[in-house]
Amino acid sequence: MKGAITKNFRGLRALVIHAEDANRQMLVGVLGRLGLDVRSIDPQDPALPDALAGSDIVLADLVTEGLPPRTAPDALPCIALIGSEAPSQLARVVAQGCASHIMKPIRSSGVFTALLLAVNEHDQRRKADREIHSLRQRMAGRRIVTRAVLDLMLAHGLNHDDAYERLRLAAMNRRLPIDELAREHLARAPHAAEPSAHSWVPAEDRPDTPAPNRRMTR
Amino acid sequence: MTRRQLDIGIVLSTTGSYAAVGRSMRAGADLAIAEVNADRQAGVTLHPVAVDPGGVQSAYGEAMQALLVDRGLTHVLGCYTSSSRKDVLPLFEKNDSLLWYPSHYEGFETSENVVYTGAAPNQHIIPLVRHLLCHHGKRGWLVGSNYIWAWENNRILREALSEVGGAVIGERYFPVGETDLRAVARQIVSDRPDFIFTTLIGNSCYEFFRLLRAEAAAAGIDQPRALPIASCSLSEAELPMIGDSAAGHLSSSVYFSTIRSEANDRFTAQWDRRYGHLGRACADAEAAYIAIHLLALAVAKAGSTGFADVRAALGGIRFAAPQGLVTVDPDNLHCCLRPRIGRSTDHGTFDILHEDPAPVWPDPYLVWASVGDIAPRQAPGHLRVVR
Numbered sequence: 062m063k064g065a066i067t068k069n070f071r072g073l074r075a076l077v078i079h080a081e082d083a084n085r086q087m088l089v090g091v092l093g094r095l096g097l098d099v100r101s102i103d104p105q106d107p108a109l110p111d112a113l114a115g116s117d118i119v120l121a122d123l124v125t126e127g128l129p130p131r132t133a134p135d136a137l138p139c140i141a142l143i144g145s146e147a148p149s150q151l152a153r154v155v156a157q158g159c160a161s162h163i164m165k166p167i168r169s170s171g172v173f174t175a176l177l178l179a180v181n182e183h184d185q186r187r188k189a190d191r192e193i194h195s196l197r198q199r200m201a202g203r204r205i206v207t208r209a210v211l212d213l214m215l216a217h218g219l220n221h222d223d224a225y226e227r228l229r230l231a232a233m234n235r236r237l238p239i240d241e242l243a244r245e246h247l248a249r250a251p252h253a254a255e256p257s258a259h260s261w262v263p264a265e266d267r268p269d270t271p272a273p274n275r276r277m278t279r
Numbered sequence: 280m281t282r283r284q285l286d287i288g289i290v291l292s293t294t295g296s297y298a299a300v301g302r303s304m305r306a307g308a309d310l311a312i313a314e315v316n317a318d319r320q321a322g323v324t325l326h327p328v329a330v331d332p333g334g335v336q337s338a339y340g341e342a343m344q345a346l347l348v349d350r351g352l353t354h355v356l357g358c359y360t361s362s363s364r365k366d367v368l369p370l371f372e373k374n375d376s377l378l379w380y381p382s383h384y385e386g387f388e389t390s391e392n393v394v395y396t397g398a399a400p401n402q403h404i405i406p407l408v409r410h411l412l413c414h415h416g417k418r419g420w421l422v423g424s425n426y427i428w429a430w431e432n433n434r435i436l437r438e439a440l441s442e443v444g445g446a447v448i449g450e451r452y453f454p455v456g457e458t459d460l461r462a463v464a465r466q467i468v469s470d471r472p473d474f475i476f477t478t479l480i481g482n483s484c485y486e487f488f489r490l491l492r493a494e495a496a497a498a499g500i501d502q503p504r505a506l507p508i509a510s511c512s513l514s515e516a517e518l519p520m521i522g523d524s525a526a527g528h529l530s531s532s533v534y535f536s537t538i539r540s541e542a543n544d545r546f547t548a549q550w551d552r553r554y555g556h557l558g559r560a561c562a563d564a565e566a567a568y569i570a571i572h573l574l575a576l577a578v579a580k581a582g583s584t585g586f587a588d589v590r591a592a593l594g595g596i597r598f599a600a601p602q603g604l605v606t607v608d609p610d611n612l613h614c615c616l617r618p619r620i621g622r623s624t625d626h627g628t629f630d631i632l633h634e635d636p637a638p639v640w641p642d643p644y645l646v647w648a649s650v651g652d653i654a655p656r657q658a659p660g661h662l663r664v665v666r
Binding site: 082083124144145146147148149150152165166 | 337365369388431433
């Protein structure tokens with residue numbers, strides 16, 4: 062297993078979004094003992110967006126609205142504070158993508174577990190998100206490469222393998238990723254700028270109008 | 280058999296924002312306590328120890344703390360809102376005590392320390408949805424107070440409507456206590472839905488009934504007929520608060536004061552004599568009345584007033600309640616109750632439009648219930664579905 066899990070939360074800025082009551086007091090106390098820098102705020106407080114901006118982790122009552130969605134670049138690890146198990150409430154936990162939860166009434170046990178799961182799960186999700194992003198870019202790059210190969214085939218009467226080899230060599234020589242070189246090539250080759258000029262290149266293969274459910278073969 | 284003496288805590292808000300319901304529940308409990316104490320066959324004499332939290336959320340915890348810890352009580356009848364019940368649950372768990380919860384609620388809870396004598400969602404929201412779809416149509420407008428009771432009921436209704444190809448024309452939530460509802464009433468009248476489902480509570484609810492009636496009248500529409508309002512909580516205790524717009528609204532409940540039975544005749548006769556000033560008897564009052572009687576029966580059966588003994592004795596206990604035979608489900612300590620749909624009248628009562636043929640088993644997690652079911656699972660007297 063690579064990489065140790067995060068298990069020390071000293072100095073982490075936690076924001077507890079919950080109405081002032083015994084639950085909140087208990088939670089703030091436990092988080093403080095775990096070394097976090099804790100602030101608390103009411104879900105209805107208009108200062109909520111500012112408070113979020115200065116936080117590293119959020120512990121939110123289910124009635125809280127206006128948290129950044131889990132896919133947002135500024136998404137924070139979020140722990141749901143659950144009082145009712147009614148599905149309409151739990152739907153909010155799912156929508157928010159809370160990585161862990163604490164049942165109310167809050168007691169001292171369970172807080173550390175929730176914290177550890179939320180922080181580590183959030184890190185893993187961010188890593189997975191980055192990977193997905195880079196894979197998407199590479200996939201988009203494949204389309205560019207295919208277009209450049211086609212262009213070379215048409216312009217120079219090459220077969221597929223020779224056209225690809227020419228691109229690959231040029232990329233190696235200039236120490237560039239092949240898709241970047243392909244993009245450069247297409248930008249320089251005006252006859253390739255509009256792929257639909259080749260009547261046998263299907264229009265839905267144009268990168269600016271991606272068709273849903275297309276199978277990528279390379 | 281020795282007759283036991285038992286102090287029972289009563290924690291109901293007889294003042295504050297939902298005092299009307301609280302006073303009715305208190306009256307139902309008092310009526311049952313008087314009956315148990317007058318019954319020479321009963322195994323117990325009950326001594327109520329009452330605290331009024333005044334509708335203040337934090338006061339419930341303080342009251343329970345005082346009763347369970349300081350006075351060492353084991354049984355408390357109390358709470359109306361789900362939030363107050365959730366708040367005090369840990370105290371009951373910690374002190375091995377039993378909360379007798381006398382109100383219908385949204386479900387998704389089964390505590391080892393609570394006896395639920397009001398309707399679970401399969402006993403009131405599901406029958407109402409079925410009735411609306413059968414008799415009024417598939418296009419609903421949803422108006423509620425902004426908290427769990429409304430969210431959860433609306434979720435169930437929304438899913439049911441989408442299942443049958445219906446539509447939610449509009450859905451709005453307002454803070455508890457909001458009475459500025461003219462704009463939404465006007466919007467609803469112009470949208471002409473098949474029905475309106477309201478989960479507004481207290482003053483918001485009463486004002487909404489009045490405003491919608493007025494807006495509909497201004498548009499030349501007979502509101503009760505063309506734009507019926509349905510609810511899972513409207514009761515006899517609240518009809519007097521609505522004034523002259525009180526008639527013609529649908530309510531789903533396991534009890535109405537107009538049920539025709541010998542047991543209910545006895546109950547309402549006593550009620551009207553002693554508590555007529557509170558309006559007619561209502562479902563939450565009956566639930567409190569049932570809770571006290573179930574406690575007395577369980578103590579007699581257990582031969583003890585202790586938490587574990589009473590809890591163990593409760594399963595399967597039956598009581599001939601004003602609504603009919605009530606049985607405690609040993610699996611979840613909710614009760615088998617009989618769903619009914621009523622339409623409010625000018626006299627502070629409901630005409631009963633529909634009655635399920637028999638009591639229905641509680642299904643707090645809606646595992647078995649579905650709007651599409653023609654025959655819900657029925658309680659003793661009928662064959663029980665094997666689980």
